[in-house]
Amino acid sequence: MDQMLDGAPETFVSPGDDFLPEYALFDPNGKVLESNVEGKKLETLSGIFQEDAYSLYVSRHTNADVSRYTYADGSTIIFRWHYRAEFTNPVLRDMLPPFEYLWLATFGAALVLCLLFNTLWLRRRLAAKLKLFSEVSEKIGAQELDFTIPHAGIREYDQALGAMEHMREALYSALSSQWAAQQEREAEIAALAHDLKTPLTLVGGNAELLLGEELPGSSRKMVETIMAGNDRARQYVASLLETAAGGDEAFENTSLSAMFDELGNRTMAFAETKRVCLQTHNGLEGTVSIQRDHLLRALGNVVQNAIEYTPAGGNVYLESSMAEGGWQVTVRDEGPGFSKSALHHATERLWRGDAARGTDGHNGLGLWFAAEVVKAHAGQLELDNCESGGVVTVRFC
Structure with missing residues (x-):
């Protein structure tokens, strides 16, 4: 110009x-x-x-x-x-805004993009750290406590993870002490039961010898009472030894159908001696990793319990099926069913207080043992009643 x-x-x-x-x-x-x-x-x-x-x-x-x-x-x-x-x-000059405005707009857009990319990167990084909390919570919830919680690299996160580490250590210590005490108690019970076997055998043998002699009626009756009491004591000792055994049995892949057939064969003879008809239906398939012998004894206890409470001439129904995400076994009898108290306490150790289902010859260990084994296999044992009698359902996920 x-x-x-x-x-x-x-x-x-x-x-x-x-x-x-x-x-x-x-x-x-x-x-x-x-x-x-x-x-x-x-x-x-x-x-x-x-x-x-x-x-x-x-x-x-x-x-x-x-x-x-x-x-x-x-x-x-x-x-x-x-x-x-x-x-x-x-x-x-005609098509675009002034260069200063265009430069400011470009700078602003670049700044927004940087903030956006930084936010996405931070979100991904924080999500990865938050996943650590989820993994730790799942392990603690499953009582898998033999591990060390790593650091997240973020101060606030590390403080929270440190608190979870203290909780894990406390739980690990408490559960270890509880497990050790339980193992010690089981060992003491097993030792006591084993020590009782010999004197009980001697008592039973001597009582049998006395029954072979000619005894007055009152004396024979007393010896028979001794024999009956000795038999109950021996059954109790056998149950104690059974509950203490099998805890170290290894898990192995087992055919569900074959295991169920063996369960039916094991309990069929007992049903015949009680003059009870055991009806089975095998709907299982595939294989699972289980403690085979341990689980067979547990399920056998449930079936025998149903047979014992079913009157002669009655039926016990042993059925199995594949359920959504798992499998289940159902035992249904034609006995008096479970009382209200039994529905809540029958799986407790040494509980023998069900008046509806008589307790003669029972020591309160059968259903407790079954419930413990089922629990060890991540299953559930449920007690209920139906029109015909009691129902026990064992579910495995």
């Missing part, structure tokens, strides 16, 4: 398309002869064509961005400019 007006030129010379300031050339009557703008921008330049309008505009704008020059032929040119970076290419 300074070059155009340098030396007070007498005529207007067109500056070309790359001229940055806005300009408009007017004749003495205010008609536009030439301009590089149009629309509102041209209207602004036309509005300050008159001398008084131009002076008023300059007085109101301390940092005036306009200039006015009159040539010798009477034509007047008005310039208007902006102090900002502009594209030198006129096409880009």
Whole structure:
């Protein structure tokens, strides 16, 4: 612009398309002869064509961005400019916003993208650390306590994980002590039961010898009472030894169908001696990892319990099926059913308080042992009643 007006030129010379300031050339009557703008921008330049309008505009704008020059032929040119970076290419100048605005917009967009990518990265990293909490909680919930909780690398997370580590150590110590005490108690019971076998055998043998002698009626009756009591004591000792055995049996892949058939064969003879009809239905298939002998004894206890409480001539139904996500065994008898108290306590150790289902000959270990074995196999033992009698359902996931 300074070059155009340098030396007070007498005529207007067109500056070309790359001229940055806005300009408009007017004749003495205010008609536009030439301009590089149009629309509102041209209207602004036309509005300050008159001398008084131009002076008023300059007085109101301390940092005036306009200039006015009159040539010798009477034509007047008005310039208007902006102090900002502009594209030198006129096409880009028309298509795009001012470079300063475009640069700010680009910078803002880049900043937003950086924040977005940083947020996504942080989210992924925090999610990975939060997964650690879930894994630790699952292990503690499953009582898998023989491990060390790692650090997350985030101070707040590490503080929370440290608290979980203290909890894990406390639980591990408590459960270890409980397990040791239980093992010691089981060993003591097994030792006591084993020590009782010899004197009970001697008592039973001597009583049998006495029964072989000619005894008065009252003496024979007392010896028979001794024999009956000795038999019950021996059954009790056998049950104690059975509950103490098998805890170290290894898990092995076993055919469910074959195991169920063996369960039926084992209990069929006992049902015949009680004159009870044992009806079986085998709906199992596939293989699972179980303590085979241990589980057979446990399920056998459930079946024998049902047979003992079923009157002669009655039926016991032993059924199995594949359930959603697992399998189950159901034992249904035609006895008196479980009392309200038995439904809550029959699986407790040494519980013998069910008046509805007589306790003669029972030591309160059968269903407790079965429940413990089922629990060790991640199963559930449920007691209930039906129209015909009692129902025991054993479910495995």
